[in-house]
Structures are given as structure tokens and as C-alpha cells.
Amino acid sequence: MMSPETIPAIDFSRYRYGAAEERAAVARQINQACRNYGFFYLDQHGIPADVITNGFAAAQEFFALPVEQRVACKATTGRQNRGYQPMFDTQREGEAPDVKESFDMGYPLDEAALAQLAEIPFYSRNAWPQDPGFRWRVENLYFSMLQCGQQVLRAMAESLDLDTNFFVARCEQPFTNMRLVHYPPQPPALEEGIGARAHTDKGLITLLLNDANGGLHVQSTSGDWIDAPPRPGALIINVGDLLTRWTNGRFRSAVHRVVNISGNERFSIPQFHHLDYFAKVDPADIPGGGDTAYEPIQAGEFVAQGFRRDRKSWRN
Ligand SMILES: O=C(O)CCC(=O)C(=O)O
Numbered sequence: 026m027m028s029p030e031t032i033p034a035i036d037f038s039r040y041r042y043g044a045a046e047e048r049a050a051v052a053r054q055i056n057q058a059c060r061n062y063g064f065f066y067l068d069q070h071g072i073p074a075d076v077i078t079n080g081f082a083a084a085q086e087f088f089a090l091p092v093e094q095r096v097a098c099k100a101t102t103g104r105q106n107r108g109y110q111p112m113f114d115t116q117r118e119g120e121a122p123d124v125k126e127s128f129d130m131g132y133p134l135d136e137a138a139l140a141q142l143a144e145i146p147f148y149s150r151n152a153w154p155q156d157p158g159f160r161w162r163v164e165n166l167y168f169s170m171l172q173c174g175q176q177v178l179r180a181m182a183e184s185l186d187l188d189t190n191f192f193v194a195r196c197e198q199p200f201t202n203m204r205l206v207h208y209p210p211q212p213p214a215l216e217e218g219i220g221a222r223a224h225t226d227k228g229l230i231t232l233l234l235n236d237a238n239g240g241l242h243v244q245s246t247s248g249d250w251i252d253a254p255p256r257p258g259a260l261i262i263n264v265g266d267l268l269t270r271w272t273n274g275r276f277r278s279a280v281h282r283v284v285n286i287s288g289n290e291r292f293s294i295p296q297f298h299h300l301d302y303f304a305k306v307d308p309a310d311i312p313g314g315g316d317t318a319y320e321p322i323q324a325g326e327f328v329a330q331g332f333r334r335d336r337k338s339w340r341n
């Protein structure tokens with residue numbers, strides 16, 4: 026059932042430019058939104074409009090390329106989250122696949138780091154198409170979103186009475202990736218194919234940019250679907266499974282889905298914020314959460330498990 030509720034909107038300029046009390050007030054709003062919804066709109070996020078427009082233009086150009094050129098953007102090994110991901114790769118065993126294709130890129134590593142991390146999932150070279158203008162636009166958006174997400178993670182840390190840099194200090198070589206997603210128009214009957222089936226995100230937080238087509242639904246605490254239409258000038262932030270675990274369940278990783286019955290091609294650009302692969306995630310490090318229900322885990326291994334569950338290419 027669809028709910029009449031809406032997800033909250035938070036004005037981030039008051040955190041970016043405000044005095045200490047104002048920053049604390051915004052941090053409290055973010056904390057409440059993460060507990061009650063696990064999703065919120067971020068207004069005044071500071072990412073320049075033209076950087077976003079250029080990112081969407083790059084996405085449209087990429088998915089208009091001949092399939093051989095898309096497929097040629099391939100990561101070097103299977104257990105990666107970079108390069109072209111073909112239609113239907115996201116599929117849990119026994120379920121129908123998502124009707125979407127994507128191009129992924131992640132944190133650029135220098136040669137020394139690449140050699141050192143060669144055997145570790147998620148770490149490899151980015152795989153670019155030929156047009157240098159594509160890489161330039163995509164990297165620009167990646168770093169703008171990265172910076173914005175780090176600010177949000179600082180506000181979240183403050184709201185949990187942690188050191189401001191508690192999260193970002195564990196993101197020195199993060200496996201944070203940005204994804205350009207293309208959803209073809211889908212038939213109105215959901216059982217005939219759905220853009221992105223109900224799922225939760227796996228990492229710390231996700232920053233999401235959507236085009237004007239709508240179709241994102243977020244599950245409320247009562248189990249109804251809340252429509253999350255695009256809000257001009259805002260991006261959407263949601264909590265991932267790792268942060269839910271770290272906060273001992275206080276921050277909610279909400280189930281969400283994409284239903285593209287707009288009749289149009291739909292494009293979106295999520296950036297999934299992750300930690301360093303070997304970062305330890307121990308709920309005991311975040312005080313005030315009551316008795317911890319979860320054992321400490323390694324960030325990368327936890328997320329890789331989710332990929333093995335959700336991606337055909339990771340199971341082969
Ligand atoms: O395209 C969207 O609006 C949401 C995408 C999403 O949920 C995901 O890629 O995890």
C-alpha cells in the first residue's frame with residue numbers, strides 16, 4: 026500500500042555555514058530522520074548544479090553508446106564494482122532480476138596502492154570509455170559527492186556524540202563507488218519486471234541523484250510504501266546496512282525499490298559511501314546504543330558478502 030507520508034527534508038546550509046548551535050540542530054534533525062525513516066532529502070547540499078547536469082549528460086551519452094563500447098568498459102577481475110554492469114546482473118537466487126544497467130567507478134588508486142590491494146575485492150583500476158570528456162565529468166561529480174557525503178558523515182558522528190571525524194577517519198582508501206544507472210521504461214504490471222527490486226543498501230550511507238521521472242519508493246516503519254519523488258535542488262540520503270549494524274540498530278537501513286512506469290528512460294546517480302576494506306566495525310565503539318547485538322566485523326568482508334548474495338557476476 027502507498028502511504029501519504031513524505032520523507033523529511035533538511036537544509037544543509039545551516040550545517041555547512043552555521044555556528045556551533047546551528048550545526049548541532051541540523052545534526053539532531055539528521056539523527057531523527059535516520060532513526061525514523063532511514064531516508065531524507067538534503068537541500069542546499071553545495072554540489073554545483075552544472076556538475077550534476079554534466080554527470081547526467083555523461084550518463085545519457087554512455088548508455089547511448091553501441092553495446093560493444095559499453096561492454097568494453099570492463100573491470101579487471103570479477104569481484105569488482107567498476108565498469109559496465111549489464112542488464113539483469115542484480116539478481117538474488119530464486120528471484121527476478123532488476124531491469125537496469127549501470128556504469129560504476131570508484132576511488133582512484135595510485136600504482137603502489139593498486140599493487141598492494143590487487144587481491145582485495147572492490148579495488149582495481151576504473152574502466153573508462155574512450156571519450157575523455159566522460160571521465161572528466163564523472164570524476165568531477167564523484168569528488169563533489171564524496172565531499173558532501175563526508176560532511177554528512179561528520180554531522181552524523183556529532184549527532185552520535187562521537188568525534189566529528191569518527192567515520193571519515195576510517196575512509197582513507199574507501200571503496201566508495203558512484204554508479205550511473207539506466208532504467209529502460211518498464212511495463213505498468215510490476216510482475217513483468219521492476220527497475221530495482223525491494224532491497225537495502227549495504228554500506229554506510231548512499232547519496233542519490235535522480236532525474237525527473239520519479240519511481241523511488243521507501244518502506245515506512247509500518248511497512249507501507251512512501252513515494253519519494255525528485256525534489257528540485259535536493260539530493261536523497263539513505264542509511265545502509267553497515268551503519269545500522271554499527272549503531273546497533275538505531276539508524277534504520279530502509280527497504281526501497283524503483284518502479285519506472287514513467288514511460289521514459291530513467292537515469293539516476295547513487296554514490297555508495299564505504300569505509301576502508303579492513304576497517305573494523307564494532308557497535309561497542311558507538312556508545313549509548315544499549316547492549317550490542319552484533320559482533321565486530323570487517324567492513325569490506327561484510328559488503329562483499331552482500332554482493333555475493335545480490336550479484337550474478339559475483340557468484341560465478
Ligand atoms: O535509482 C534510484 O532512485 C535508486 C537506486 C538504488 O536504490 C540503488 O541503486 O541502490
Ligand SMILES: [Fe+2]
Nearest residue numbers: 224225226281
Ligand atoms: Fe538502493
